[in-house]
Amino acid sequence: MIDPLQASVQIASSGLEAQSTRLRVVSENLANANSTGRTPGAEPYRRKTTTFTAEMDRASGVPVVKIKDIGVDRAPFRVDYEPTHPAADQDGYVKLPNVNSLIEMADMRETNRSYEANLQVIKQARSMVTMTIDLLRGA
Amino acid sequence: MMLEAVSSILKGVGDIARSSDVAKSSSAVAQTGQPTLGFGGVLEQVASDAIGTLKAGEAASISYIQGKVSAQSVVEAMMSAEQTLQMAVAVRDKVVQAYQEVSRMAI
């Protein structure tokens, strides 16, 4: 790579962006943890997932990371017996979102950790460039 | 630009080296022994080194602005230029000092 320190900033920036997207998806899952359908037998909110992928940035030739796509979790819905619910089917069962709030919270904490680690990489790369430039300063 | 002014000072050093009698006689003396550089030769070498590193420093700075090289390369080129220029100036000062002493002796 031409300038490894500049590449570090670019790579870590792509990491920041990817983790941001992941956080958005996790927040959406958490917000919709109890979003059922409105009509009888209707499907509730389906949990969303993010897939990371390593890519080569064409302009600079630097290997960055991106969110390949935002998919859905094919795990089965939870089912609850609640005959008075508007989304209850003929047997009185309501389908609930396949979102586990505890898992989403843990995911959120991990996303935070990764975000901070990427940020730390950027700070350090910048600091190293500053140290180099400071060689020319002073008497 | 400042670099051109410095380059012309260094070329002046080279000219002193070539034209001065002290330099000529010292190279003549040196040539009887091993094939080492005379006083004038050292001046020329040091002056051309300095001009070379100055140009390299300039080129590196421009490359950096164009985004082609790293900050490390630029800093290294600039430090190298600083060192060779300092050396050239010190040698020039010594030459001038020596010339003045010799010209005082003649009288």
Place this chain on the structure above:
Amino acid sequence: MGPVYLFDVASSHARWLSLRQATIASNVANANTPGYRAQDIEPFDKLLDTKVVALAVTSPKHLTTETSLRPQGTRKEDSWEVVHSGNSVNLEQEMLKAGDINRDYSLNTAIIKSFHRMFMSSVKS
């Protein structure tokens, strides 16, 4: 050889440290990429040995300021743990390595600055 050789080695070391920083950046960014294995580069002293031999062979009058020393490739490292997704990046380990790099780079630039100053003041008349 003295300080001239030192500038050469310090320059290579700085370059190596920068490359390692980029490797860590890649590891940290790909901490959640499935199938990604943590990477690291060859230790600097291995490269230093070959470089010393090369310098002894060429003429000592040939002073180069640019470094021809490039770490010759990356190797997959043994991580402390493997996560179930097949991804082996450990953030703590990467942050520790980053700390090492920061300290080494700091020392490297301090040494270069010091030797540069010494050279300049020794050449002044």
